[in-house]
Amino acid sequence: MNGSLHETTSSEDASEASDTSDVILRALSVLAHNGLDGDARTRLACTEVLVPASDTETRKLTLPVIGRAVLVFTSEERMAQTLPDVQCYHLVPLGMIPAHWPGRGLALTIDPGSPEAVTLSAEGVHLLLGPPLKAA
Numbered sequence: 001m002n003g004s005l006h007e008t009t010s011s012e013d014a015s016e017a018s019d020t021s022d023v024i025l026r027a028l029s030v031l032a033h034n035g036l037d038g039d040a041r042t043r044l045a046c047t048e049v050l051v052p053a054s055d056t057e058t059r060k061l062t063l064p065v066i067g068r069a070v071l072v073f074t075s076e077e078r079m080a081q082t083l084p085d086v087q088c089y090h091l092v093p094l095g096m097i098p099a100h101w102p103g104r105g106l107a108l109t110i111d112p113g114s115p116e117a118v119t120l121s122a123e124g125v126h127l128l129l130g131p132p133l134k135a136a
Contacts, residue, residue, distance in 0.1 A: 020074035021116040023047050024094075028118065031128060045095030045129050049110065050079050052086045061090050063102050069109045069119070070102065082113045098130050 024047055030040035049072040052064045063070045072094075073079035079086060097108065101122065108125045110118045120128065 020047060020049070021111060021114075021118075024074070024110060024118060025116065028128075035127075041128065046093050048091050048093050049074060050076065050089040051092055052079060052083055053088045053090050054086075055088055061092060061096070061100050063097065063100050065102055065106060068105065069107045069112070070097070071109050071112055072097070074111050074116075078111050078114055095129050098126050101125065 023043060027040040027044035027047070030037050031044070034040075051061065051072050053062070071082070073082070073089075076089075079089065104122060106122050108120045108122075110120075
């Protein structure tokens with residue numbers, strides 16, 4: 001799904017970002033204690049995030065690399081605060097990210113610049129969002 005920035009009320013967008021980031025933070029907290037928790041892995045993988053896109057790349061998902069990080073966002077407002085010139089995005093489940101991962105040595109940062117920002121290493125992305133782990 002593709003999108004472009006449009007006007008929403010601040011409270012609606014803040015609530016949406018808070019809800020999405022809360023889901024991500026809760027799932028990561030559970031997985032920190034039990035990496036095999038299937039429900040938490042599913043919630044994390046199914047949570048939709050905004051992936052910035054250029055005006056010319058609205059059909060193809062290319063993860064944006066800035067510095068050593070891939071940036072994704074939980075709301076239009078948070079994306080606009082960090083990347084004010086970006087007007088288009090893809091709305092994708094986090095679980096799609098590993099299949100499009102651009103390379104080694106990169107990190108995934110969710111909501112950079114916000115108090116709820118989360119950064120995962122490339123290994124963490126593939127471990128948490130890749131195929132389910134099997135119990136030994």
